[in-house]
Amino acid sequence: MPPVSRRSAITGLTSGVTLGAAALAGSPQLHSQTPTTQSFLHGVASGDPDQTSVVIWTRITPAVIVQTRTGSGGVNGGEFSVEWEVAERADFAQVLTRGTVTTNRYRDYTVKVVVDGLLSGQKYYYRFRYGAEVSVVGRTRTLPVGPLAQLHIALASCSNYAFGFFNAYQAMARDEAIDFVLHLGDYIYEYGVDGWGGETSIKLQRQHKPPHETVTLADYRTRHAQYKADPDSIAMHAAHPLLLVWDDHESANNPWRHGAQNHQLHEGAWRDRRLAALQAYYEWMPLRDPETGVGRESFWRNYAFGDLAALLTLETRHTGRSEQVDYRDYVDRLETQSQVDRFQREILGDPQRRMLSAEMEAFIDAQLQGAGRRWQLLGNAIPLARMPVPGLAQLGLEGVEVPEGNIDLVWKAQRNLPFYLDTWDGYAYARERLYAQLQAADVGEVIVFTGDSHAFWANRLHNSRGTPIGVEIGTAGISSPGDFVSRGFAPERVAELDRAFAAHVPEVLWTSNLYQGYVRVSITHPEIRCEYVAVNTTRRRDATAEVVQTVVVARHGQNLAITL
Numbered sequence: 001m002p003p004v005s006r007r008s009a010i011t012g013l014t015s016g017v018t019l020g021a022a023a024l025a026g027s028p029q030l031h032s033q034t035p036t037t038q039s040f041l042h043g044v045a046s047g048d049p050d051q052t053s054v055v056i057w058t059r060i061t062p063a064v065i066v067q068t069r070t071g072s073g074g075v076n077g078g079e080f081s082v083e084w085e086v087a088e089r090a091d092f093a094q095v096l097t098r099g100t101v102t103t104n105r106y107r108d109y110t111v112k113v114v115v116d117g118l119l120s121g122q123k124y125y126y127r128f129r130y131g132a133e134v135s136v137v138g139r140t141r142t143l144p145v146g147p148l149a150q151l152h153i154a155l156a157s158c159s160n161y162a163f164g165f166f167n168a169y170q171a172m173a174r175d176e177a178i179d180f181v182l183h184l185g186d187y188i189y190e191y192g193v194d195g196w197g198g199e200t201s202i203k204l205q206r207q208h209k210p211p212h213e214t215v216t217l218a219d220y221r222t223r224h225a226q227y228k229a230d231p232d233s234i235a236m237h238a239a240h241p242l243l244l245v246w247d248d249h250e251s252a253n254n255p256w257r258h259g260a261q262n263h264q265l266h267e268g269a270w271r272d273r274r275l276a277a278l279q280a281y282y283e284w285m286p287l288r289d290p291e292t293g294v295g296r297e298s299f300w301r302n303y304a305f306g307d308l309a310a311l312l313t314l315e316t317r318h319t320g321r322s323e324q325v326d327y328r329d330y331v332d333r334l335e336t337q338s339q340v341d342r343f344q345r346e347i348l349g350d351p352q353r354r355m356l357s358a359e360m361e362a363f364i365d366a367q368l369q370g371a372g373r374r375w376q377l378l379g380n381a382i383p384l385a386r387m388p389v390p391g392l393a394q395l396g397l398e399g400v401e402v403p404e405g406n407i408d409l410v411w412k413a414q415r416n417l418p419f420y421l422d423t424w425d426g427y428a429y430a431r432e433r434l435y436a437q438l439q440a441a442d443v444g445e446v447i448v449f450t451g452d453s454h455a456f457w458a459n460r461l462h463n464s465r466g467t468p469i470g471v472e473i474g475t476a477g478i479s480s481p482g483d484f485v486s487r488g489f490a491p492e493r494v495a496e497l498d499r500a501f502a503a504h505v506p507e508v509l510w511t512s513n514l515y516q517g518y519v520r521v522s523i524t525h526p527e528i529r530c531e532y533v534a535v536n537t538t539r540r541r542d543a544t545a546e547v548v549q550t551v552v553v554a555r556h557g558q559n560l561a562i563t564l
Contacts, residue, residue, distance in 0.1 A: 445468055
């Protein structure tokens, strides 16, 4: 594995960013804001921009308002009137546009406004008022048009409240280089205190609310409210607009079209649970509501950043996905190499097993044809690269006692089977189908941004014939621990496993399960620089952050060259 190229303190990154310093000239220290009113306890957020508009969001806390302002401040029959303002400067000396919007219990008192008539590629500030109370100030921006020299996107994923503090969010809030945050899914987790992360949450006093698994609409609303009230979450949302992709835990672990691994019969109909989860997501996130006649599950976007890049986001959970293959159904039928080969060819490679819906594929075709952009980016929730588990000797596990509960890892290593089957590895034909679409569109090699795995990745993608497809940049969790860490391996053993994957898995160039953090992606016409930013702890708020790896992707014609 190539050595880490450099480790630089987050307070002095080579791109000229000074994290932890004051915000941009004329703007407030957005990262240090905390709600000072009883009405706006969940801060503000923005996102889902286009060239002339952006969504701004907040939430009123009705119990407090009803108790303190009965009948006043615009309350009328359960309706709450909230004013919003947008300005070019953070002091709001000159308000560009303002308006009033109402909310009620049917929207869980959330407030969402599509502010239009804005200039392209511009930065704006926004805030909300309820009576005499004013929200924290948010900063947002529209998409650029025409020539664009550079773009900075932060990749985030797997923000699990139970596993610790969102210190990576705070680092992102302080990172003045960021233009947009691309959250690649698992924005919330559905587990109760008795589920994954529960023991850690009790130690840190960060138990999930409600304490049980989220199933109903009220449950999902309460969980979203808890995450949005976190001070580091408030800081990040105020500082940067969001681009969004969802994964599984926004509803339940490992969903597919007609069910989910973490949904049981006693929890009611899966359709009802999914509808509740998606309704709460749209209420609590700064994104546009679906057009009339389009279901909430059909959530995909194409964002154009001038002549520099285009970002197409994928929906891989609720509209097209076939049920996952479960290794447990084949454990006694995969003893010989011929059995393993047949399993991979006929089961994982079954053409009937889909990942993307026909509508999603049609959207991809429509957006890619004639795109003619310098960089084609994909926002993708789950790992795309082939990740067979290396043999025991390569993993350094041969003759070594492994932590309890890792029998499946050893079993996969002995057969060189994919690490997980919920990822694209479990849908080999569907992956080839996506690759064929990309090649047919003649967009050259693509850059794929990926979440889900709780690990940092730099992967080189190829189709089944060995043709290069692009580069995959995977981000670690905001707070969720790396897989090898959660499996009980000591840090030095985790590092050995990471090196084994990079050395023996053809598509993996570098990986690390040791960190939580985010990836800052700096895009220019000649190259894309990816800086893997790690926080040193999620167990305390006094965290520091540093760049632990840098990957540079340069284009040579339609081909990509990668430097670590």
